[in-house]
Amino acid sequence: MTAFNRDVVETRVFGVLRWVVIAVLVLATAFPFYYMIVLSLRSLDEVVLHPGALWPAEFDVSTYLSVLLPEDDGGQGFLVFLRNSFVIAVLTVVVTLLAAIPGAYAISRLQFRGRRQVSALFLAVYLFPAILLAVPLFVFFARIGLRGSLAGLLIVYVAQTVPISIYMLRNYFETVPVSLEEAAAIDGCSRFQIIRRVSLPLAMPAVVSNALYVFMIAWNEFLFALLFLAEDRDRWTVSLGLSQLAGSIEIPTTVLMAGSVLLTLPIVVLFFFAERLLVEGLTSGAEKG
Amino acid sequence: MTTQMERPTATVPPTRMPTLAQRDARAGRVLLAPTLVVVLLVVVVPIVWTVVLSFQDLRLIDLRRRGLWGGFTLENLAGVFTSRGFYGALGTTLLYSVVGTVTSIGIGLVAALALRRRFRGRTVARAFMLLPYVAPVVAVTFVWQTMLNPQFGIVNEIGTNVFGWADPVAFLTQRSADVSVFGLEFSVPVALLTVMAFEAWRYFPFAFLFLTARLAAVPGELEEAARVDGATPTQRFRHVIWPQLLPVIALLAVLRFIFTFNEFDDIYLLTGGGAGTQVVSVRVYELLTARGDVGAASAQALVLSLVLVVLLAIYFRFWGRKVEQS
Numbered sequence: 001m002t003a004f005n006r007d008v009v010e011t012r013v014f015g016v017l018r019w020v021v022i023a024v025l026v027l028a029t030a031f032p033f034y035y036m037i038v039l040s041l042r043s044l045d046e047v048v049l050h051p052g053a054l055w056p057a058e059f060d061v062s063t064y065l066s067v068l069l070p071e072d073d074g075g076q077g078f079l080v081f082l083r084n085s086f087v088i089a090v091l092t093v094v095v096t097l098l099a100a101i102p103g104a105y106a107i108s109r110l111q112f113r114g115r116r117q118v119s120a121l122f123l124a125v126y127l128f129p130a131i132l133l134a135v136p137l138f139v140f141f142a143r144i145g146l147r148g149s150l151a152g153l154l155i156v157y158v159a160q161t162v163p164i165s166i167y168m169l170r171n172y173f174e175t176v177p178v179s180l181e182e183a184a185a186i187d188g189c190s191r192f193q194i195i196r197r198v199s200l201p202l203a204m205p206a207v208v209s210n211a212l213y214v215f216m217i218a219w220n221e222f223l224f225a226l227l228f229l230a231e232d233r234d235r236w237t238v239s240l241g242l243s244q245l246a247g248s249i250e251i252p253t254t255v256l257m258a259g260s261v262l263l264t265l266p267i268v269v270l271f272f273f274a275e276r277l278l279v280e281g282l283t284s285g286a287e288k289g
Numbered sequence: 290m291t292t293q294m295e296r297p298t299a300t301v302p303p304t305r306m307p308t309l310a311q312r313d314a315r316a317g318r319v320l321l322a323p324t325l326v327v328v329l330l331v332v333v334v335p336i337v338w339t340v341v342l343s344f345q346d347l348r349l350i351d352l353r354r355r356g357l358w359g360g361f362t363l364e365n366l367a368g369v370f371t372s373r374g375f376y377g378a379l380g381t382t383l384l385y386s387v388v389g390t391v392t393s394i395g396i397g398l399v400a401a402l403a404l405r406r407r408f409r410g411r412t413v414a415r416a417f418m419l420l421p422y423v424a425p426v427v428a429v430t431f432v433w434q435t436m437l438n439p440q441f442g443i444v445n446e447i448g449t450n451v452f453g454w455a456d457p458v459a460f461l462t463q464r465s466a467d468v469s470v471f472g473l474e475f476s477v478p479v480a481l482l483t484v485m486a487f488e489a490w491r492y493f494p495f496a497f498l499f500l501t502a503r504l505a506a507v508p509g510e511l512e513e514a515a516r517v518d519g520a521t522p523t524q525r526f527r528h529v530i531w532p533q534l535l536p537v538i539a540l541l542a543v544l545r546f547i548f549t550f551n552e553f554d555d556i557y558l559l560t561g562g563g564a565g566t567q568v569v570s571v572r573v574y575e576l577l578t579a580r581g582d583v584g585a586a587s588a589q590a591l592v593l594s595l596v597l598v599v600l601l602a603i604y605f606r607f608w609g610r611k612v613e614q615s
Binding site: 006007010011014018021022025026028029030032033035036039047048051052098099100102103105106107109110111112113115118121122125126127128129130131132133134135136137138139140155156158159162163166191192216219220222223227238239240242243246253256257260261263264267268271272275279 | 318
């Protein structure tokens with residue numbers, strides 16, 4: 001008799017539907033990455049003959065070799081691109097943190113005129129399309145001769161990542177009890193000593209997650225790399241290199257697939273390694289609604 | 290900070306030591322200064338400069354010879370409003386933003402609800418949900434392009450063999466296709482729908498992330514009480530969960546709309562702006578690089594931002610209060 005009341009029906013339906021949704025979503029998110037790996041291990045002839053095959057007939061790792069080798073040795077030079085990406089991403093992380101840690105501390109702890117306006121200004125950064133900033137920056141860097149240099153790109157990346165870093169770190173600094181800092185102040189610490197000895201060590205999880213996030217942004221960035229570095233192949237990042245070569249008909253898709261695995265792998269490894277840290281850093285504050 | 294404190298008080302008439310609040314204020318400004326300089330230099334100055342550029346007749350080739358000032362004209366802005374291409378691109382941008390925002394939040398919500406209760410493998414499933422968002426945009430667009438390739442892409446392979454499509458579909462290069470459903474013929478914008486699907490796929494994790502965090506904070510007693518009172522799952526969602534999520538959804542809608550409206554990478558990499566997918570930011574890029582028309586590019590970017598500001602102002606005028614109330 002009770003078998004058909006609304007509650008039971010709904011509970012059963014959603015009980016089944018839930019698993020369907022989970023299966024579809026996992027398939028939809030994971031499959032493109034699986035396809036990427038499989039394709040990078042197959043030869044192009046085989047792909048054209050059997051487009052539907054989901055497992056390589058034989059593992060062909062020569063694609064990786066040919067994408068990594070320098071151009072002179074018949075490769076695509078991705079090793080150089082990887083180095084460029086790595087250097088610029090690490091430098092972006094370092095410079096961003098050097099600016100963002102003191103900045104976030106100041107906004108979370110110190111009362112000064114203009115504090116709120118500065119916070120608003122930083123958030124306004126994300127209101128404007130990157131393409132709007134790109135035009136004058138392009139003109140400016142072209143004039144002072146920094147276009148095509150990694151230094152110019154670094155400055156742009158830092159400006160793009162500092163505001164979100166300050167936002168993430170500020171939330172964390174606010175959870176550090178003020179009483180700890182006051183105790184240190186009574187013991188004779190100056191403001192800068194307090195930051196270095198008390199607040200910063202306590203905020204380390206947030207700093208690490210923020211560093212990973214900034215690394216990810218810098219590693220994945222495309223538009224500014226395209227505008228600033230496109231002309232000089234030796235300076236290409238992996239993202240730029242892959243996008244520039246993707247249109248070419250001479251390079252087999254499977255080789256470029258190997259390139260895109262190399263582009264994705266560091267980020268995915270980093271992400272699985274630090275998922276919890278990252279997610280907490282990003283969504284802290286969302287719980288409060 | 291230290292100069293005043295170290296001043297020998299015996300020779301100089303005693304100046305007042307700065308209070309703690311004054312010292313804090315000064316420290317605050319010092320600590321924030323580097324960030325402020327970078328942001329002003331690379332974000333605020335360029336924005337202002339865009340306004341200047343959009344009133345200048347400036348080409349990329351005479352960039353080095355020309356001064357920063359002068360050569361003013363109104364033609365760029367006039368050109369924005371008289372060119373037919375701009376309205377088309379603006380319409381595409383709006384449609385793309387609305388559909389992209391709604392679908393990504395919708396899927397994110399469904400995903401967050403489905404993965405809410407603990408099950409074996411949930412941690413891994415959650416990590417998978419976030420992959421599209423964290424993976425490099427160039428890599429994922431390339432995989433999509435390959436998957437959708439009419440010659441050897443897996444989607445067309447499955448479509449023709451399993452679903453019996455007559456011909457492979459050129460998802461990214463075909464502007465529109467005629468589809469008949471129950472005898473009704475209508476045309477669908479193929480490439481535009483494909484980039485929208487990509488947008489939903491790539492950004493639903495963003496909504497999923499925030500909604501999952503918010504769901505975890507919904508007090509269990511509320512739902513338990515509703516259950517005891519005989520509320521069914523849909524009723525519990527409608528009257529208990531939904532009101533709790535609404536503020537986050539409103540915030541997500543604003544954020545996603547802004548980001549999608551300004552989006553460049555995804556469409557540029559997938560279609561290059563062809564086949565009816567040209568949004569304004571791709572148009573700006575083309576004006577800048579292919580035509581070298583700095584003035585026209587700036588003017589379009591400027592108008593794009595103004596449109597966004599107006600839309601946001603309208604949104605907050607009508608919705609800001611309702612969201613606060615809920």
